[in-house]
Amino acid sequence: MANNSGAAEKEAHLAHHFVDSEQQFEASKLGMWVFLVTEILFFGGLFVAYIVYRSWHPDLFEQAAMTLDTTLGAVNTGVLIVSSLTIVLAVRAAQINDQRQQLIMLGSTIALAITFMVVKYFEYASKFEAGMLPAGLYTYEGIEHELAPVFYSIYYMLTGLHGIHVIIGIGLISWLMVNAAKGTYHSGYFTPIEIVALYWHLVDIIWIFLFPLLYLIE
Amino acid sequence: MADSGSRTLRIREFPIEENPPKNYLNHERGLMSWLFTLDHKRIGLMYLASIVIAFFLGGMLAVGLRTELWTPAGTFIDADTYNHIFTLHGVIMVFLFIIPSIPAALGNIFLPIMLGAKDVAFPRLNLASFWVYSLGAVFALYSIAHGGVDTGWTFYTPYSTETGSAVISMTLGAFIMGFSSIMTGVNFIATIHKMRSPGMSWGRMPLFLWSLYATSIIQVLATPVLGITLLLLVMERALGIGIFDPALGGDPVLYQHFFWFYSHPAVYIMIVPAFGIISELITTFSRKVIFGYWAIALSSLAIAFIGFLVWGHHMFVSGQSELSSVVFSFLTFFVGIPTGIKVLNWVTTLYRGSISLKTPMLYAMIFLILFTIGGVTGIMLGALSVNVHLHDTYYVVAHFHYVMMGGTVFAFLGGLHYWWPKIFGKMYNEFWAKVSAVILFIAFNVTFLPQFVMGSQGMPRRYFNYIEEFQVMHQISTVGSWMLGVGFIIMAIYLVHSLYKGEKAPSNPWGGRTLEWMTASPPIHHNFEHTPVIIHGPYDHHKPIREFRLGIAGSDNGHGHHTNGDGAHTEEVESGDQTGSR
Amino acid sequence: MSLHHVLPLKTMIGTAVALFVLTILTVAVYYIDFPDPLNTIVALGIATVKAALVCMFFMGLYWDTKFNTLVLLSSLLFFLIMIGIILLDTLFRDAPFQIYG
Incomplete structure (x- = not known):
């Protein structure tokens, strides 16, 4: 590290306390992975609530899952998978110095994320209409189980928190697009795209688990 | 090591410039240069100031509580106020003081220096962590102003969903402060992994850093669960989601599981950094290599891990299943093993050392006594049958004050006195420092020893009134709390005095061998003039000090402003495997 | 995946x-x-395989330093500890423990 630091030209993106770009990149990525651990455990708490209540009331979860729209859930799963592909291609575009492709891929990711939220909106709207609201506001009468409201609480907490992460992701990727348009990212420096992509993949992974756990119970 | 062919490192001994005119405290001036600084030392100092304020507030509340308990019935405040005060004392001391105390204040200042780095890996995240902490503190103050909280710091449901006090804003405050804690943890882990200077291998890392590393792991793994718990609690109160509230079909014991999954590891967030400080103090003031370096380093990690398996010992009488109570009680005893290993190693380090009983060492000795009492009583509480008797009595209160205050606070004070000359470049008055340490030690025991006795006789915690048989004990304890106040006032006076009138501190007043003593007091803005190179262990007191003052020679290193060093001692060292940055 | 590793398009x-x-x-x-x-x-098994694919290739753990994989796995370990021990309580709430006779 030390002896080639003299040769390493001090580039604009390199913060003063790092020796070279490699160190900066690796440190940022490790930091992001550690942050993803906190995200996993953050959602983990909700999954624990889910597992505990499902183990107590398996019949409730079977009945209530029937009210969720499997098709919309599957469509959203596909949407997020494609968005994961597009953002990883955005990283690749930066690695091969293709600015135009960067912008296209980041733009498609945002479009797909918005699609996800629109589908989510229609799902939520139909639930709200039927009175399937979180416990305190619950009025639906189609499920004969006294804890039915609690299922919807868990459903809204899980998907709602996930939705908030999608919205944060849209914000982050928009910020990447602004920078990418200025030509900030190139093969020597694409750390922000890389770590936002890591975040976005995690959002995808959480949905990969939410889909069977919420929509595919029988 | 990138793809460079050269494997040698030109190094040279650089004499330390004593008391340089430009240091991190004065190289920039003005309020903005502090509030928006990215310098880890300044951020650490802002944290230090914040936690001192929090400690003062929490301490005042504690003295108020003790004074109220002077008589069996009401003394000068009413019962509701009393409930608010003990809750605030707990919340302030836990979330605002003790969790950030050692890692975010002292750790922030010394972690990069001890690694030989210029800063933490993510300086902006570091600053954000301070601001998020401040935002959380604002929420806490807001809830004090708007009705306060009377649930106890644990916010147990169902009471916390029913009480009329400001639970939502207070839990949001704790939620936000949790993010600050996570940010510090992420930052420290990345820094320790990626920012070590050449030669700083894992085996040459000071034990304080090992303890901060273990602490950061706990922070990262446990704090998010607190986040989701408090979020669910807020939703429970705001919308009635029914996960924790039994009136809606929820399960309050599940809340306790969630809460203690964070809060039990959190007690190790509080105490493990203290272990690190004690390791530094004992070896420096014994002038001896620490006994069992790897045992101490790895026992920190072991504590971090086992700490996640034992949270249910807070819930023995909560109605959790008998099976889990038995399992938790069994697992709890395991925590004693790595902790015992540490105490053994510290005591063995003292053996045949040339001990100099300076103030920091005095605090280390106090720590050994008080923490051992706290730890052993903790083992008693971990026993299921004994716990059912002692649960929620003053015995528990005394136990965790011996660990948290006798352990963490006294270690923090030891660390503060140890590093005070380095942080501010001024020496404090050794005589008054010792006087205050002795007063605090006596006062602490006067306050909390009677609580063990009361607790074992059945005095419940958090009670406003008590039967007259306990009055003498309560009064002794109250007098002790006043004495503690006196001790801290003396400390405040001589420390503030030292800032204005203290002698200038040399760069290495205690003869330490770790890297923070190889730079000026106070350190310069970038910590070191030249990237330090490490060829010895952190506690090699048998080796000459000049071998510790090595830096990379040449104009292409350091910060470009020292083109030709004026040191005498140049040598070449094989780098390769000694390069710790990767 | 280091700074210099270009992601393979086909993969x-x-x-x-x-x-x-x-x-x-x-x-x-x-x-x-x-x-x-x-x-x-079966549903969770398929989800786990999908998540593993995302982690290995999209998130680059396949090419990356093994430590990052360790970091990820540690989060799963601690999640399993949490749910495992909580289930020890919630599944056995009403079961008397024989040690008490």
């Missing part, structure tokens, strides 16, 4: 295709009636 597209196939598979399995616990196990 990325292949991963996405595999994820699609698995998604279709998991929905298909939903309509087949397995006996009770098997259903959940």
Whole structure:
């Protein structure tokens, strides 16, 4: 590290306390992975609530899952998978110095994320209409189980928190697009795209688990 | 090591410039240069100031509580106020003081220096962590102003969903402060992994850093669960989601599981950094290599891990299943093993050392006594049958004050006195420092020893009134709390005095061998003039000090402003495997 | 994946295709009636494989330093500790423990 630091030209993106770009990149990525651990455990708490209540009331979860729209859930799963592909291609575009492709891929990711939220909106709207609201506001009468409201609480907490992460992701990727348009990212420096992509993949992974756990119970 | 062919490192001994005119405290001036600084030392100092304020507030509340308990019935405040005060004392001391105390204040200042780095890996995240902490503190103050909280710091449901006090804003405050804690943890882990200077291998890392590393792991793994718990609690109160509230079909014991999954590891967030400080103090003031370096380093990690398996010992009488109570009680005893290993190693380090009983060492000795009492009583509480008797009595209160205050606070004070000359470049008055340490030690025991006795006789915690048989004990304890106040006032006076009138501190007043003593007091803005190179262990007191003052020679290193060093001692060292940055 | 490793295009597209196939598979399995616990196990098994694919190729753990994989696995370990020990309580609330006679 030390002896080639003299040769390493001090580039604009390199913060003063790092020796070279490699160190900066690796440190940022490790930091992001550690942050993803906190995200996993953050959602983990909700999954624990889910597992505990499902183990107590398996019949409730079977009945209530029937009210969720499997098709919309599957469509959203596909949407997020494609968005994961597009953002990883955005990283690749930066690695091969293709600015135009960067912008296209980041733009498609945002479009797909918005699609996800629109589908989510229609799902939520139909639930709200039927009175399937979180416990305190619950009025639906189609499920004969006294804890039915609690299922919807868990459903809204899980998907709602996930939705908030999608919205944060849209914000982050928009910020990447602004920078990418200025030509900030190139093969020597694409750390922000890389770590936002890591975040976005995690959002995808959480949905990969939410889909069977919420929509595919029988 | 990138793809460079050269494997040698030109190094040279650089004499330390004593008391340089430009240091991190004065190289920039003005309020903005502090509030928006990215310098880890300044951020650490802002944290230090914040936690001192929090400690003062929490301490005042504690003295108020003790004074109220002077008589069996009401003394000068009413019962509701009393409930608010003990809750605030707990919340302030836990979330605002003790969790950030050692890692975010002292750790922030010394972690990069001890690694030989210029800063933490993510300086902006570091600053954000301070601001998020401040935002959380604002929420806490807001809830004090708007009705306060009377649930106890644990916010147990169902009471916390029913009480009329400001639970939502207070839990949001704790939620936000949790993010600050996570940010510090992420930052420290990345820094320790990626920012070590050449030669700083894992085996040459000071034990304080090992303890901060273990602490950061706990922070990262446990704090998010607190986040989701408090979020669910807020939703429970705001919308009635029914996960924790039994009136809606929820399960309050599940809340306790969630809460203690964070809060039990959190007690190790509080105490493990203290272990690190004690390791530094004992070896420096014994002038001896620490006994069992790897045992101490790895026992920190072991504590971090086992700490996640034992949270249910807070819930023995909560109605959790008998099976889990038995399992938790069994697992709890395991925590004693790595902790015992540490105490053994510290005591063995003292053996045949040339001990100099300076103030920091005095605090280390106090720590050994008080923490051992706290730890052993903790083992008693971990026993299921004994716990059912002692649960929620003053015995528990005394136990965790011996660990948290006798352990963490006294270690923090030891660390503060140890590093005070380095942080501010001024020496404090050794005589008054010792006087205050002795007063605090006596006062602490006067306050909390009677609580063990009361607790074992059945005095419940958090009670406003008590039967007259306990009055003498309560009064002794109250007098002790006043004495503690006196001790801290003396400390405040001589420390503030030292800032204005203290002698200038040399760069290495205690003869330490770790890297923070190889730079000026106070350190310069970038910590070191030249990237330090490490060829010895952190506690090699048998080796000459000049071998510790090595830096990379040449104009292409350091910060470009020292083109030709004026040191005498140049040598070449094989780098390769000694390069710790990767 | 270091700074200099360019992501292979074919692998990325292949991963996405595999994820699609698995998604279709998991929905298909939903309509087949397995006996009770098997259903959940198959659904979670497929989800785990999908997540592993995302981690290895999209998130680059396959090429990356092994330590980052360790970091990820540690989060799973601690999640399992949390749920495992909590289930020791919630599943056995009413079961008397024989040690008390």
